[in-house]
Every structure is written in C-alpha cells, then in structure tokens.
Amino acid sequence: MEIKKSLFDNLQNFFGFDNFKGEQEAIITNIIQKKDTFVIMPTGxxxxxxxxxxxxxxxxTAIVISPLIALMKNQVDQLRGFGGTESIAHFLNSSLNKSEIAKVKHDVLSGETKxxxxxxxxxxxxxxxxxxRLITISFVAVDEAHCISEWGHDFRPEYRKIRQVISNIGDQIPIIALTATATPKVQQDIIKNLQMTDSTLFKSSFNRHNLYYEVRPKRNVVKEIIRxxxxxxxxxxxxxxxxxKKVEEISEALKLNGIKALPYHAGLDPKTRADTQDKFLMEDVDVIVATIAFGMGIDKPDVRYVIHHDIPKSMEGYYQETGRAGRDGGEGVCVAFYSEKDIDKLAKFMKDKPVSEREIGTQILKEVIDYAESAVCRRKQILHYFGENFDEAGCGSMCDNCRAERSHFDAAEKLKTTLIMIRELGEKFDDLHLLNILMGVDTSQVSAYQHNKLPYFGSGKADGLLFWKSLLRQALLNNYLSKDIDNYGLLRLTKSGSGFIDNPHFLKFVMNRELGSMDDDFDDPDQQPAGALDTELFKMLKDLCKRMGVEKNLPAYVIFSDPSLEEMCIHYPISIEELKQIQGVGAGKALKFGAPFVKLISKYVEEKEIDRPLDLIIKSAANKSALKVSIIQNIDxxxxLEDIASSKGISYEDILREVESIVNSGTKLNLNYYIDEMIDEDRQDEAFDYFRSSEVDSIDIALKELGSDDYTREELQLMRIKFLSELGN
Structure with a gap:
C-alpha cells in the first residue's frame, strides 16, 4: 500500500499524470522490488x-543504455524540464568534451544524478x-533492446556485450529491457543474451487501433505523395x-510544389539534423523526408501520416516507423508504396553479405512481401508477425484490405491436400519450394530431392501461383502452419493443422492482390499524365491566345504554346500558382499573360461543374532544375552554347532544346553575344520579321518559307529563341 501511494504521488508530482497507462504500475513496482523485468510495449x-x-x-543512479545520441538528449532535456535541475539526468557519450565529462562524473558521484x-x-x-564501479547503481535499463538480436531490425553488435559489461561492474544489478517491437524469436534472443531467464515479462498488445494501414502499387509515386x-x-x-539520394529528391519535389518539407539523413551534419528535428517539433515544417535514421525517440504526438516511398526492409521497421503516427490516439494514416523493383534492389543489397546474414535478411524481407501482396486484414498480419492472434472483425475497416471488395475461395479441400503434402515431405521445406512443386517448376533443389517425380508436381498449375500464395499465407495466419524461423523458414504443421487433416471443415480464404507487378513505370516528374483533353475548353483557350496576340501585336503561340494549352485542358488550373505548374508556363509567363486564362478556366469549371483533379503536374526536381540554372548562369x-553543351556532357541539339524550354517558361535570355557571331544582321532581321508575322510555331515551315539554302535548322531555332525571349517574356 505504501509503495502504491508513493508511486502515485511521484507520478503526479514529477510527471503531472493522475493515472498510469496499461501495465506501467505493475512494471515499475517490479523494478522497485529489484526484479529483472522485460517490457514489450508499442511506440506511444x-x-x-x-x-x-x-x-x-x-x-x-539508474544506467540507461540507449542507441542514439539524439534520443538521449531528447530524454535528458525532458527530465530536466520535469525535475527542475540540470544534474538530475545526464548522458555520457562521444559528443561530450573533457570538461563536460568531468561535470557529469562529479554530479553522479555526489548522488545528484538519478x-x-x-x-x-x-x-x-x-x-x-x-x-x-564507484557508484551505487539502482538498476540498468536497456532501451531499444531488439538491437541485441540479428533478427531485430536495428541489430547493433555492441548490444551483444551489454551483459558482460554489467557483470564486470557489479553483481546482482537488476535489469529492465524495453522494446517497441519484438517477434517471439527476438524475445528469445534478448532473454538469452541478457541472461534474464527469471525476468517478469510484461507484453502489451501491439494493436494500434487508431492507425489506418494501406499499401499502394508504386505508380506516379511522387505525384501520389504530393497529392x-x-x-x-x-x-x-x-x-x-x-x-x-531519394530523400533529397523527394524533399526537393515537395518544396517545389509549395509544401514545407526538409530532408533528414545520416549524411547531413549533426547541427542540420538537430535544427531539422526542432523545426518539425515546433511545426515550422510540416513534412520530414527521411531515411530510417529519423524518428527514434522523436516525441511528437500529432504526426498524422507516415508514408513509405519504398517498402521497408522488415516488418519490425515498418511497425516502428508507422508507430510514429497518431501517438496521441488521434488520426494516423500509414501508406506504403510497393513494387517488385524495390524488392529486387533490397535483395541485391544482401548479395555481398555473409551467408547466415543473407539467410536471415531474406526471410525478414519475405515477410514484408507477403504482407504487401496479401489481401488479408493488414492489422491481423502485423499482429500475427508479433505473435498475437487477432480477429479481423475488430479492425473496423481501418485498413485498405478490409475496406476493399475481395474475392474469396473455398480453401478446405486444397488446404487439406497441402497439409498432407507438407507432412509427407517431413516438414523440411519452405513455402518457395512447396510452390515450385505445386506449379511444376523444376528447380535444381526440386530435382535434387526428386520432387519432380511426386504426384503433387505440377498439380496446382491450373489454380495459378496467386491462389497457392494466398492459401499458404492464410494457412500461416490462421495457425494451421507455423514457420520455423531458426531453420530457414521451414513450414511445420501445428496442432490445428494436424487436426484439420483428420477433421476438415468448411473454410473460406481471400485471394491475394496482384500488387507485385505494378512497378513504378511512370515515376517521371516531368512526364505529362494521361488524361482526356477537353476539346471545348481547348478551342476557347486558343481563341483567347489569338485575341491577346492581336492586342499585344504578337503571334498567338508566343502567349502560350499548344502543349501548354492542352495541359490546361487536362488539369484546369484556377489560380496563378496552379498555372505555374503547367509545363512551358513558369512564373514569368504566368504573371505576364496568366490572369485572363485563369479567369476563363475558373468560370468554365464552375459552369460545367467539373470535378478538378488535384494532381497537377509536378515541378521537376533538383537534378533537372539544376541543369537549367547552370545554363542560365553560363549564358549570363x-x-x-557549344562550350556549355560540352561541359554538361550533352549535344548541341540538347542544349538548344533546354534553352527553348527555359524561354518557353517565361525566362528572358540575352543570346545576342552568340547569335551575332553566328548569323549576319540582315538574315537576323528577316527571320525576326518572319516569326513576328507567322501564325504557326513550326521550324519545318519556317525552313521551307525562308529557304534551307539561306538558313540552317539550328539558326532558325536560335532566332525563334531570340524572338520569344524579347517579345514574349
């Protein structure tokens, strides 16, 4: 009773909370009683x-072992804020200088540091x-304890030595190990390595009821993310x-499209990373684009969405990263983009690793693939991975699979046959080998075991690979099979599986989704998306171009080119900002000519009650805009132009195309220094007058009318650039 009162008093006085969450009270009591404690509790x-x-x-003093400097600093700052004194908490790591280390040791020895x-x-x-060894240690807390295990997503070899070091410091020091993600295999590793066989296990449910999970095929991914x-x-x-590299690219694309975003990765200097983190916490930026280096210990409760541009390497990583959304219990949307190309890249990364590491990595990655491609409730799959059974009725349509129309199939007969086959083969093979037998794929392993001579060989071809993947996946999720993770993922029959062979019952499974083949074929920010051209609006915009051309004594094409008008008819920009997103427009032209176009489109959209697409063309990212900036600087x-082209490793035709693109977007360029060298004054005047009076924007027609004997194609391109730059911009 006395401990309980003291607990609540301290919770109130120090942290300002009236009540404990979940099993916090039991965990804290266990530690105070000097017992080894193992805590598995989700993020938040x-x-x-x-x-x-x-x-x-x-x-x-309690020793807290933590893997990241940023995480330590964050927690120490919080504790000092609660406790009111600098000395109550300290960190000891490589970021401190000698005098700072001396100060830490002084405070610890004096008993001020808890x-x-x-x-x-x-x-x-x-x-x-x-x-x-000189101080009294109350206990050792091993935070992020999954780092101990090679099967964990953040394996750190230094974590393997913790037990040995603790034993060197003193006897009978209690240990509390804590992790937000631990599969049954990782739990075993932690207990074994820290020699905590007598520890009390406190395991909270891994279900985050407020998180919505979705996996999308990776198409037009930059545009999808911006949208x-x-x-x-x-x-x-x-x-x-x-x-x-991808972090920098995506961050740049977001910024170019008016989103307050910053990049975060280990290649940035510590000050930049710390500033970025602070700006995110203080809400000076809305979005952080990051590698997995970001997030550990970031205590921001109102992250509303987590997007995975690339599918993660492991389910633990995925769970922990998505777990940064909605920590306050509010909205949390988790969207992951998936393509087979990403999986191929991850598999290539593992090729050079030692065999045992490669085997582990392959199995961990396979879980991610199965998760992405399965049509079963996402929540059920995540929780099954962490050893927790879940009835998908409890999902409440908080994942894309539970919201989608799904096709089911009668699984009883095929499941029974498959379970019998696995038993007959001695439960010594993984799912890939079984799929090869059923589909009649004669691999070297299949023929080595002479499984190509079995009656099962090729027996499942008619049902298709998707069917068998669906069946095996759900046999695991529904506990008819288990995966022996210690032995290369071999499939074993469970008690339920053996029982099903003897007493089969009616069973419906869900057919997998075909996500794997949907690769990112169209992920080019400059590429115009397919869309139906609104011919009525196009005619109206062409007429407006002509009227403005007459008004300003310019050919209509100088106002806006046909490709730009066509894109306006697909995306319906109704503000100058949106008009700037259209290819070939740019800030200059949008401000000079854009107002009447935006007004016309806005009125048209309202009258026709058009449902405008949100995904306007995405401005090109750093690698392409950097080339344009460099060309403009060199022209200044x-x-x-030949020398610029040579320095950039592109052809003369390419440099002309880039310069045309710059001018078409509304940037004024003075190329007289170059044109005067190439074309005499009389021919310049003649070509300039031609472009002023011509109603069509065609070099081929210009070449025909002015004579190919007198001009080359490149000379007329240069003159058109000069004309557009001087009169149009």
Whole structure:
C-alpha cells in the first residue's frame, strides 16, 4: 500500500499524470522490488516512464543504455524540464568534451544524478567501467533492446556485450529491457543474451487501433505523395525513403510544389539534423523526408501520416516507423508504396553479405512481401508477425484490405491436400519450394530431392501461383502452419493443422492482390499524365491566345504554346500558382499573360461543374532544375552554347532544346553575344520579321518559307529563341 501511494504521488508530482497507462504500475513496482523485468510495449505506450519513475524513487543512479545520441538528449532535456535541475539526468557519450565529462562524473558521484544515459559503445570503455564501479547503481535499463538480436531490425553488435559489461561492474544489478517491437524469436534472443531467464515479462498488445494501414502499387509515386500531402494540408507527416539520394529528391519535389518539407539523413551534419528535428517539433515544417535514421525517440504526438516511398526492409521497421503516427490516439494514416523493383534492389543489397546474414535478411524481407501482396486484414498480419492472434472483425475497416471488395475461395479441400503434402515431405521445406512443386517448376533443389517425380508436381498449375500464395499465407495466419524461423523458414504443421487433416471443415480464404507487378513505370516528374483533353475548353483557350496576340501585336503561340494549352485542358488550373505548374508556363509567363486564362478556366469549371483533379503536374526536381540554372548562369557569362553543351556532357541539339524550354517558361535570355557571331544582321532581321508575322510555331515551315539554302535548322531555332525571349517574356 505504501509503495502504491508513493508511486502515485511521484507520478503526479514529477510527471503531472493522475493515472498510469496499461501495465506501467505493475512494471515499475517490479523494478522497485529489484526484479529483472522485460517490457514489450508499442511506440506511444509510455515505455520511458517505466524506468524513469523507479529511477527517481530508488537509491543510487539508474544506467540507461540507449542507441542514439539524439534520443538521449531528447530524454535528458525532458527530465530536466520535469525535475527542475540540470544534474538530475545526464548522458555520457562521444559528443561530450573533457570538461563536460568531468561535470557529469562529479554530479553522479555526489548522488545528484538519478539517470545516466550511455551508448553501448561508451559503456564498454574501461575508464567508464572503472567509474561506474564507484557508484551505487539502482538498476540498468536497456532501451531499444531488439538491437541485441540479428533478427531485430536495428541489430547493433555492441548490444551483444551489454551483459558482460554489467557483470564486470557489479553483481546482482537488476535489469529492465524495453522494446517497441519484438517477434517471439527476438524475445528469445534478448532473454538469452541478457541472461534474464527469471525476468517478469510484461507484453502489451501491439494493436494500434487508431492507425489506418494501406499499401499502394508504386505508380506516379511522387505525384501520389504530393497529392496525399496536399489533401492533408497543415498536418504533420513523415515520408520514409531507403536512400539518401531519394530523400533529397523527394524533399526537393515537395518544396517545389509549395509544401514545407526538409530532408533528414545520416549524411547531413549533426547541427542540420538537430535544427531539422526542432523545426518539425515546433511545426515550422510540416513534412520530414527521411531515411530510417529519423524518428527514434522523436516525441511528437500529432504526426498524422507516415508514408513509405519504398517498402521497408522488415516488418519490425515498418511497425516502428508507422508507430510514429497518431501517438496521441488521434488520426494516423500509414501508406506504403510497393513494387517488385524495390524488392529486387533490397535483395541485391544482401548479395555481398555473409551467408547466415543473407539467410536471415531474406526471410525478414519475405515477410514484408507477403504482407504487401496479401489481401488479408493488414492489422491481423502485423499482429500475427508479433505473435498475437487477432480477429479481423475488430479492425473496423481501418485498413485498405478490409475496406476493399475481395474475392474469396473455398480453401478446405486444397488446404487439406497441402497439409498432407507438407507432412509427407517431413516438414523440411519452405513455402518457395512447396510452390515450385505445386506449379511444376523444376528447380535444381526440386530435382535434387526428386520432387519432380511426386504426384503433387505440377498439380496446382491450373489454380495459378496467386491462389497457392494466398492459401499458404492464410494457412500461416490462421495457425494451421507455423514457420520455423531458426531453420530457414521451414513450414511445420501445428496442432490445428494436424487436426484439420483428420477433421476438415468448411473454410473460406481471400485471394491475394496482384500488387507485385505494378512497378513504378511512370515515376517521371516531368512526364505529362494521361488524361482526356477537353476539346471545348481547348478551342476557347486558343481563341483567347489569338485575341491577346492581336492586342499585344504578337503571334498567338508566343502567349502560350499548344502543349501548354492542352495541359490546361487536362488539369484546369484556377489560380496563378496552379498555372505555374503547367509545363512551358513558369512564373514569368504566368504573371505576364496568366490572369485572363485563369479567369476563363475558373468560370468554365464552375459552369460545367467539373470535378478538378488535384494532381497537377509536378515541378521537376533538383537534378533537372539544376541543369537549367547552370545554363542560365553560363549564358549570363556569355559562354558559347557549344562550350556549355560540352561541359554538361550533352549535344548541341540538347542544349538548344533546354534553352527553348527555359524561354518557353517565361525566362528572358540575352543570346545576342552568340547569335551575332553566328548569323549576319540582315538574315537576323528577316527571320525576326518572319516569326513576328507567322501564325504557326513550326521550324519545318519556317525552313521551307525562308529557304534551307539561306538558313540552317539550328539558326532558325536560335532566332525563334531570340524572338520569344524579347517579345514574349
């Protein structure tokens, strides 16, 4: 009773909470009683209080082993904010200088410090071991304990040495291990490695009821992401990418399209990363585009969406990253984009790794593929992966699969046959081998075991691969089979599986979705999307071009080219900002000529009650805009076009095309220094007058009318560029 009162008093006084969440009270009581404790609690469940509160209540200093400097700093700052003194919590890591280390050690020795955060690398240094032997240690908390296991998503070899170091520091020091993601296999590894066989296990449900899960085929992914973010305007979100290069590209694309976004990855200097993190927490930016380096220990409760541009390497990684959404219990949308190309890339990364690591990596990746391609409730699949059974009726349509129309099939007879086949083969093969037998694929392994001579060989061809993948996946999810993860993912019959052979019953399974083949064929920000051209609007815009041309004494095509008008008829821009997104328009032309066009389109959309698409053409990202900027700078410095082309590794035709594109978008370029060298004054005047009076924008017709003996195609292209730049921009 006394402990209970003290717990609640401290919870109220220090953290300002009136009640504990879930099993927090039981966990804290267990630690205070000096018992080894193993806590598996999802992100947002309140793990930190489980070791912070008992540390404040116990004699001595608690050592908290944490993998990331950013995570330590974040927690130490919070504790100092709660406790009111600098000395109550410290961290000891490679970011400190000698005088800072001396200050930490002084506060710890004087008994003022209740929590000392250390990285596993710092913990194993002899000088730190010697120092820790001098103090009273209340307990050791191993945060992110899944880092111990090779089967965990953030394996850190230094975590393997923790037990040995603790034993060197002192006997009978209690340990609390904490993780937000742990499969049964990872749990075993943690317990074995930390020698915590007598520990009390506290495992909360992994179900995050407020998160909505969705997997989309990877098509036009940049546009899809921009469209999604704009439909969640003003809300905080994270976009995860696998590579630093992709982080920079996506971040740039978002910024070019008016979204407040910043990149975050390990290649940026620590100050930039810290500033980016602070801007996100303070809501100066809405979106962080990041590699998995971002997120650990980020205590932002109102992240409203997490997008995976690339499918993650593991289900643990996916669960932890999506878990950063909706930590306050509010809306949390989790969208992942999936394509076979991504899977191929991840598989290639593993080729150079040692065999055992490759085997583990392949199995972990396979779980992600099965999750993405299956039509079964996403929540059921996630929870099954973490050893938790879930009735999909409880999902409440909080995943795309539960919301979708799905086709079912009668599985009883085929499941029974498959289970018998697995039993007859001695339960010694994985699903890929079984699929090859059923589909009649004669691989070297199939023929080595002479399984090509079995009656089962090719017996499932008529049903198709999708059918058998669906059946095996759901046999696992419904516990008729189990996967022996220690032995290369071999499939074993469970008690239910054996029982089903003897007493089969009516059973319906869901057919998988064909997501894997939907590769990102169209992911080019500059590419115009397919769309029906509104011919009525096109005629109206052409007429407006002609009227404005007469008014300004310019050919109609100088106002806006036909390709630009066509795109306006697909996307219906109704503001100058939206008009700038149209190919060949740009800020200059939009401001100079755009107002009447936007007015006409806006009125047309209203009268015809047109449902406008949200996904306007995406402005080209850094790699393409950088080339244009460089060309403009070189022209300003009066460098010959041939030399610019040569320095950029492109042809003369390409440089003319790029310059035309710049001018068409409304940027004024002065090429007189170059044209005067190439074309004499009389021919310049003649060509200029031709373009002023011509009603069509065609170099072929110009060449015909002016004479190919007098002009080359390139000369007329240069003159048209000069004409458009001087009169149109």
């Amino acid at each position: 469940g309140g793990k930190s209080i489980c070791y912070q509160l008992p540390a404040l209540m116990s004699e001595g 929590l000392l955060y250390v990285a596993p690398e710092s913990l194993s240094k002899q000088e730190n071991i010697d120092f820790l 999604f973010i704009k439909s969640h305007s003003g809300k905080s979100g994270i976009v995860y990418c696998l590579s630093r 410095r009066h460098i010959a």
